[in-house]
Amino acid sequence: MLNFDELWDYNHPEETERKFISLLKQAEDSRNIGYLAELLTQIARSQGLQAKYELAHDTLDRAESLLNKDLNVARIRYFLERGRVFNSSSKPMDALPLFLKAWEMGIQSGEEDYAVDAAHMLGIAEATPEKRMEWNLKALECAEKNPKASRWLGSLYNNIGWAKVENGNLEEALELFKRALEFRIAQGNSNSVFIAKWCIAKVLRLLGQVDDSLTILMELLAETEQTIEPDGYVFEEIAECLLLLNRSEEAQPYFSLCYDRFILDHFLTTKHPERIIRIKELAGR
Secondary structure (H helix, E strand, C coil), X not given: CCCHHHHCCCCCHHHHHHHHHHCHHXXXXXXXXXXXXXXXXXXXXXXXXXXXXXXXXXXHHHHHHHCCCCCHHHHHHHXXXXXXXXXXXCXXXXXXXXXXXXXXXXXXXXXXXXXXXXXXXXXXXXXXXXXXXXXXHHHHHHHHHCHHHHHHHHHHHXXXXXXXXXXXXXXXXXXXXXXXXXXXXXXXXXXXXXXXXXXXXXXXXXXXXXXXXXXXHHHHHHHHHHCCCCCHHHHHHXXXXXXXXXXXXXXXXXXXXHHHHHCCCHHHXXXXXXXXXXXXXXXXX
16 A cells, blocks of 8 residues: 555645545555545645645544554544644644643554654643643654654754744754754755754844844745745745844835735734734835
8 A cells, every 4th residue: 555644745735635535545445444544634634734624624533433442553643633633723722632642642552753743743732831842842852762753853953942932042942943954954855954944044133143144044035036936934034134234125025025925824814913914014015
């Protein structure tokens, strides 16, 4: 049977959903209930990433109906994805017990990769910075001790770094983002390397090292012009740097380019409307 996890493209969940659905008939015919249940959890995840939450829950209901005590991995993945859908749809309190079940089952059954996934989600969904940090550190400890969970290290350095930013520990955050960059370079994932560089640039700006930040950002801008779609977050950071350097006229077109992209982002317009309004004003729109 095809390893469907290799088909994931988190930047294009709609395409991933189509690929997964195309495998459903074969999975059903195989009578491999565990495989089918796991595939359904990932279809649900792709639907959740598109904000199709009701449909994702329906898909997870079908996966749940297949589960039995022998399908340990499928059960863990079911708890993970049900939790993710709740969390993405602004219901973190419903998500927390599901992530906790996935963590406990993963540790007990030696499925450390999924356990770390669950802990890192608890590090996102928990209500307080202290609890989020506690879970991120648990996840990091587990990932560092277990080679099959080591793929999470880059994400964990990143998540803990942002927790440090939230607490005002910018120097510590910078070091974590640098560790994340080293890990991403070793992984060879260009998109993850790009994000890691952006994180470093943002923290440098917050530390007042604006020229250094702008140098990295302009390199990222050149990269997007050649290899990927324009990135609104890069435009935003460039504009913020120029604003700090008292170059507001130069900043304005970057704010405008940022606005054109952010206004299409449902999450940003819903969760951070004040940010969109500010960018629009600074863009002169």
